[in-house]
Amino acid sequence: MSFSEDSYDYLFKIVISDEFLEDSRSTIGVEFATKSIKIDKCFIKAQIWDTSGQERYKAITSAFYRGAVGALLVYDITRKSSFDHVNHWLKELQDHTEQNIPLVLIGNKVDLANKRAVRTEDAERYAKEANMLFFETSALDATNVNYAFETMFDHTYKESARNNLLEKNSSNKTHTLSVGNAKTITLEPPSSMYKYNHRLNGNREENEGGCC
Numbered sequence: 001m002s003f004s005e006d007s008y009d010y011l012f013k014i015v016i017s018d019e020f021l022e023d024s025r026s027t028i029g030v031e032f033a034t035k036s037i038k039i040d041k042c043f044i045k046a047q048i049w050d051t052s053g054q055e056r057y058k059a060i061t062s063a064f065y066r067g068a069v070g071a072l073l074v075y076d077i078t079r080k081s082s083f084d085h086v087n088h089w090l091k092e093l094q095d096h097t098e099q100n101i102p103l104v105l106i107g108n109k110v111d112l113a114n115k116r117a118v119r120t121e122d123a124e125r126y127a128k129e130a131n132m133l134f135f136e137t138s139a140l141d142a143t144n145v146n147y148a149f150e151t152m153f154d155h156t157y158k159e160s161a162r163n164n165l166l167e168k169n170s171s172n173k174t175h176t177l178s179v180g181n182a183k184t185i186t187l188e189p190p191s192s193m194y195k196y197n198h199r200l201n202g203n204r205e206e207n208e209g210g211c212c
Helices: 055-065 080-084 085-098 110-115 120-129 145-168
Strands: 010-016 030-040 043-051 071-076 103-108 134-136 176-179 182-185
Touching: 030 145, 043 145, 055 085, 071 085, 071 145, 080 085, 080 120, 085 103, 085 176, 103 120, 120 134, 134 145
Parallel strands: 010 043, 010 071, 071 103, 103 134
Antiparallel strands: 010 182, 030 043, 176 182
């Protein structure tokens, strides 16, 4: 079965707190892009909303937060002020999204490491305290960009599959979200941290079972 924009098993809505995507379609106050990947035998389509930080768009972006099942908070490693602003974005997300959606802290522009103003250790410690995944990336040369997204999707998908199995074997209700007619799920980020230079394990097990 080939993958198309209209054929998918899961639809995830992801919001990004700052400029991050190089290839996106501009809207009023929000940049929009899609990303499609395959995990095991399931096709996943992500709607990625890159919100503007400008105050005049505040009412618009607040509406776009709703329904999100994940978020990336992005700061510029060369600007300490952008890292200090992460708390503001975190509160915005908490005010306008479901509780316990997966959060990823992104230190962007690692290609300008010689101008670094935010230490990796400080950002990693903050992410751990806030129960977030952590990566350093470069949107310019694509360092870790795909890996950051794919790690989030992978954890979201696996938690969804696990909860779907539990739902079949329990009369208790499972907390889920839906976007359109597709299945989505909220989850708490894993406790282990993913450093920016982490790489996928080449010996990852293949899941021989079918989707969902």
